[in-house]
Amino acid sequence: MPGVIGVVDHRNAPRLSPLAGTFFGPDGGLLMLQDGVVPYAGCPVALVVARTPEQAKAAADALPVTYDEQPHDTHFSAGHPAARPASTVFGEDANVGDVEAELARSAVVVDEWYRTPEEHCGAMELHSATAWWDGERLQAVDCNQGPFIVATGLATLFSLEPERVRVRAEHVGGGFGSKGLCGPQLVLAVMGATLFGRPVRVTMSRHQVFLMTPPRPATEQRVRIGAGADGSLRAIDHEAAFEVSPLASYVENCVEPTKTLYAAAAIRTRLTAVPLDILPPFSVRGPGLTPGSFALESAMDEVAERLGLDPLELRLRNEPAAGPVSGLPFSRRDLVACLREGARRFGWADRDHRPRTRREGRLLAGTGLAATAFSTGALPSSASITAEADGSFTVAVGASDIGTGARTALIAVAADALRVGTDRIRMRIADSDFGPAWAAGGSRGTASWSWAITDAAAKLRERLGDPERPVTVTADTTRVLGGLPPRERHAYSAIFAQVTADPATGEVRVRRLLGMFAVGRVVNPLLARSQAVGGMIMGLSMALHEEGVRDRASGRQVNADFAGYHIAAHADVPDVEADFVPDYEPDDPSGIKGVGEIGTVGTAAAIANAVWHATGVRQRTLPIRVDRVLEDDPR
Amino acid sequence: MKEFAYRRATGVRDALALVAADPGARYLAGGTNLVDLMKVEVEAPTRLVDVRHLPLGGVGEAPDGGLVIGATTTNSDAAADPRVRRRFPALSQAILAGASGQLRNMATVGGNLLQRTRCAYFADPAAPCNKRVPGSGCPAVAREHHNHAVLGWSEQCVATHASDMAVALAAFDAVVRYESPGGAGEIPLAEFYLPVGRTPHLETALPPGALITAVALPGAAASPRSRYRKVRERASYAFATVSVAASLDVHDGAVRDVRIALGGVASKPWRARVAESALRGGPATAERFRAAAAEELSAARPLRDNGYKVTLARNLIAAVLSELV
Numbered sequence A: 001m002p003g004v005i006g007v008v009d010h011r012n013a014p015r016l017s018p019l020a021g022t023f024f025g026p027d028g029g030l031l032m033l034q035d036g037v038v039p040y041a042g043c044p045v046a047l048v049v050a051r052t053p054e055q056a057k058a059a060a061d062a063l064p065v066t067y068d069e070q071p072h073d074t075h076f077s078a079g080h081p082a083a084r085p086a087s088t089v090f091g092e093d094a095n096v097g098d099v100e101a102e103l104a105r106s107a108v109v110v111d112e113w114y115r116t117p118e119e120h121c122g123a124m125e126l127h128s129a130t131a132w133w134d135g136e137r138l139q140a141v142d143c144n145q146g147p148f149i150v151a152t153g154l155a156t157l158f159s160l161e162p163e164r165v166r167v168r169a170e171h172v173g174g175g176f177g178s179k180g181l182c183g184p185q186l187v188l189a190v191m192g193a194t195l196f197g198r199p200v201r202v203t204m205s206r207h208q209v210f211l212m213t214p215p216r217p218a219t220e221q222r223v224r225i226g227a228g229a230d231g232s233l234r235a236i237d238h239e240a241a242f243e244v245s246p247l248a249s250y251v252e253n254c255v256e257p258t259k260t261l262y263a264a265a266a267i268r269t270r271l272t273a274v275p276l277d278i279l280p281p282f283s284v285r286g287p288g289l290t291p292g293s294f295a296l297e298s299a300m301d302e303v304a305e306r307l308g309l310d311p312l313e314l315r316l317r318n319e320p321a322a323g324p325v326s327g328l329p330f331s332r333r334d335l336v337a338c339l340r341e342g343a344r345r346f347g348w349a350d351r352d353h354r355p356r357t358r359r360e361g362r363l364l365a366g367t368g369l370a371a372t373a374f375s376t377g378a379l380p381s382s383a384s385i386t387a388e389a390d391g392s393f394t395v396a397v398g399a400s401d402i403g404t405g406a407r408t409a410l411i412a413v414a415a416d417a418l419r420v421g422t423d424r425i426r427m428r429i430a431d432s433d434f435g436p437a438w439a440a441g442g443s444r445g446t447a448s449w450s451w452a453i454t455d456a457a458a459k460l461r462e463r464l465g466d467p468e469r470p471v472t473v474t475a476d477t478t479r480v481l482g483g484l485p486p487r488e489r490h491a492y493s494a495i496f497a498q499v500t501a502d503p504a505t506g507e508v509r510v511r512r513l514l515g516m517f518a519v520g521r522v523v524n525p526l527l528a529r530s531q532a533v534g535g536m537i538m539g540l541s542m543a544l545h546e547e548g549v550r551d552r553a554s555g556r557q558v559n560a561d562f563a564g565y566h567i568a569a570h571a572d573v574p575d576v577e578a579d580f581v582p583d584y585e586p587d588d589p590s591g592i593k594g595v596g597e598i599g600t601v602g603t604a605a606a607i608a609n610a611v612w613h614a615t616g617v618r619q620r621t622l623p624i625r626v627d628r629v630l631e632d633d634p635r
Numbered sequence B: 001m002k003e004f005a006y007r008r009a010t011g012v013r014d015a016l017a018l019v020a021a022d023p024g025a026r027y028l029a030g031g032t033n034l035v036d037l038m039k040v041e042v043e044a045p046t047r048l049v050d051v052r053h054l055p056l057g058g059v060g061e062a063p064d065g066g067l068v069i070g071a072t073t074t075n076s077d078a079a080a081d082p083r084v085r086r087r088f089p090a091l092s093q094a095i096l097a098g099a100s101g102q103l104r105n106m107a108t109v110g111g112n113l114l115q116r117t118r119c120a121y122f123a124d125p126a127a128p129c130n131k132r133v134p135g136s137g138c139p140a141v142a143r144e145h146h147n148h149a150v151l152g153w154s155e156q157c158v159a160t161h162a163s164d165m166a167v168a169l170a171a172f173d174a175v176v177r178y179e180s181p182g183g184a185g186e187i188p189l190a191e192f193y194l195p196v197g198r199t200p201h202l203e204t205a206l207p208p209g210a211l212i213t214a215v216a217l218p219g220a221a222a223s224p225r226s227r228y229r230k231v232r233e234r235a236s237y238a239f240a241t242v243s244v245a246a247s248l249d250v251h252d253g254a255v256r257d258v259r260i261a262l263g264g265v266a267s268k269p270w271r272a273r274v275a276e277s278a279l280r281g282g283p284a285t286a287e288r289f290r291a292a293a294a295e296e297l298s299a300a301r302p303l304r305d306n307g308y309k310v311t312l313a314r315n316l317i318a319a320v321l322s323e324l325v
């Protein structure tokens, strides 16, 4: 066909190494076009390389592909026969005290199941990569969240020495986790460049992004909480099951908040993975915590309801003095400050805690809250700074700015550390040649990169007397981080929501969202606020709209575009307020914790709790759809 | 997308001749539906005959006190027309409840009537679908049909018609005017969309190659007390889960006239004639609205996952009528 340069499929594709993977271990999802097996619906079967995207698309559509059907299973449930204990990369299950005995002694016991569906990142920028061979060196311009980690993965995948691979990602239009991996766009572009000896760009369509980039796995979670009549928690038991693919290990660590948020005589957590014939799920903004906190914080609201207690008071009464499972001291714990200040601004004190008592014409109104802890802490990174002859400074760090403004924040950190104005800083980021660096992930990017920059600046300041210019120093934080005392390090938040529900139509609208955050030192208030607000909007979207739906026969996502996969529209997003209580991380030279994801966590539970307060009906399955709220006799 | 030829028609006759000459030719108006479907190869016309610039735009007065809306009038212009807003407010509201500002600026009245269903299997050429490939089967009946029809469907197809505008047009007894190679004609909206039956791929009563020229709204149907309400999965920019267009004329507490049409429940805008006749002449009370709505919906045949639409349609009819009293 016109313009076609060639086709890559399992017969001619470069062989890939099964050792390549992620933090969780080898990822068989990366092994594209290696054999004639299609492990999940949406898996690429061929790449057509042509002169123009239109020619490539036309040729790809014309490519004859025949499939044999094999038995497959894409139906998730916690009780699935293949369910097995999840990997313990995030630590062992909690087993503190005797849960059954404490539940038996409790004045009230909540025992409920909570369910969250597959959710997609939906970054505005489609996944795109350009790769070419520059002599013996593989060069790529990609969109990803961590060029060094991606370059390392790519080198392993194609069995190349790491020095022979350079990946850059200087401008990225959103990631939310979906660009944390060595993505299909990059793997396929490298294959094309390798086979056809020319630069190849692969840009995925929106449909392909839905089908081929990892979602947040669906979860089913059972939470049991027992409390004494005075509201002190006796037992928390949190069992979370999530879907995985047999191709790759992954852990949706839903129980993270349960291990740290509240004191209780007994705490037990279990994580269960259910392997299905699906694309390997992976981290989506606030992984684990986001669905996990929906379950835990909804259950806490149910405990407050049964005790007839203010849900705010219930949380205040169960503040732990040390990590309730780890026993470790908290580096700083500002949850109470978030709850109290948020409650004050929201006007929580006037709340009548009884459900279904506020009518406004046809609407029912209600409010709800949720608390969050989000683990933080810098991860090893390196940075170098060059003092240039003209008195300016060039900072090079493998950071990535996926639209968060990280670049801007790092300029301020560097200027501060070098004690010069920001106009003297030239910030270069997102190049694997800049050396090892953590990614824009886990809300730990700014903390990790800033530490490396601060250390490099300290070293450089010692040498500023040298007449020699330019002079470059490099710092790597691996050693210093390894020596930090063990602590519970978390950011905290309290989210407050006000909603209305129309029982005749099931329509829920969020009227007001307020989040108070303790995220360590705030480097740039404008950027931090937009992270918090954006996160809360994502949480709102999770609460009310987002749901990946699979065809029950083929296992293929039926709503794999923005017409079918609904995210909150402008009209769904109310007045969103976000602010910060004074906080700093004592063990971090810049006092930074992290703000990228915590806004997403907690919001769904706050909204679900507000919907209960409005209607008197619990919403334990997300999203809170029209059909789940609609009443037969709406009076 | 398959390659295609493109011609901008110079007049109605020219457009008719161009389409008649090429069995693969299609009219192109705003392109907001047709081009999207071409991108996924659900539609693969060999020739597009652009009619958007033909002199068929604008809203005019009809001798009976009604209005005639030209086929190429944009959705935005139709909704903003002061006479539409005064005499047929539910129509203006229905159009504004659809799509987005940008899309409504492109989309035309003729194209809106002929937009295709939003059934996901229809839009996925890898799936079977009787509407797209007659005889290939309908996966939606047994599989994913949360947003599919509860009224008037057949085992062959359970898709809904997606248009908001058409729901209001159905309530107002609009008439579709067309030109065709065989001459000009008119089709009342009630007969415009064909029953699904065994032929879900045959959607309208338009003769082959016909060009819609206008939609006429009868003066007798004008009703300042009319309203459109649309329930959907988010506050804007989504197709209807269930919608209601209704007008109500109450005199001395009794219903003198009432018009009700439902969207999102059937392969066409569903005129609720059973409910209307149950209400006409009787007292305008919330209980009667509810009972009449329930009577209309007693014909519903919900599937495994869309029974909520029956409750929703009943509640929504009752709510909208109560608001109109």
Ligand SMILES: Cc1cc2nc3c(=O)[nH]c(=O)nc-3n(C[C@H](O)[C@H](O)[C@H](O)COP(=O)(O)OP(=O)(O)OC[C@H]3O[C@@H](n4cnc5c(N)ncnc54)[C@H](O)[C@@H]3O)c2cc1C
Residues within 6 Å of the ligand: A563, B026, B027, B028, B029, B030, B031, B032, B033, B034, B035, B036, B051, B071, B072, B075, B097, B098, B099, B100, B103, B106, B107, B108, B109, B110, B111, B112, B113, B114, B115, B162, B163, B164, B165, B210, B211, B212, B213, B237, B238, B239, B240
């Ligand atoms: C993202 C999105 C969201 C949307 N949301 C909504 C919504 O909420 N509610 C809603 O009702 N609609 C919605 N729509 C659909 C939109 O209303 C239709 O796409 C639009 O009205 C079609 O008009 P058009 O002029 O662009 O038609 P085109 O796409 O140009 O044509 C559609 C069909 O009509 C035929 N045609 C056009 N004009 C004539 C004519 N004069 N005579 C004969 N045949 C003709 C064409 O051949 C084609 O088959 C949405 C669309 C999109 C893309």
Ligand code: SF4
Residues within 6 Å of the ligand: B117, B119, B120, B121, B122, B128, B129, B130, B131, B132, B137, B138, B139, B140, B141, B156, B157, B158, B159, B200
């Ligand atoms: S409901 Fe109709 S449009 Fe949808 S798959 Fe079945 S036949 Fe096709």
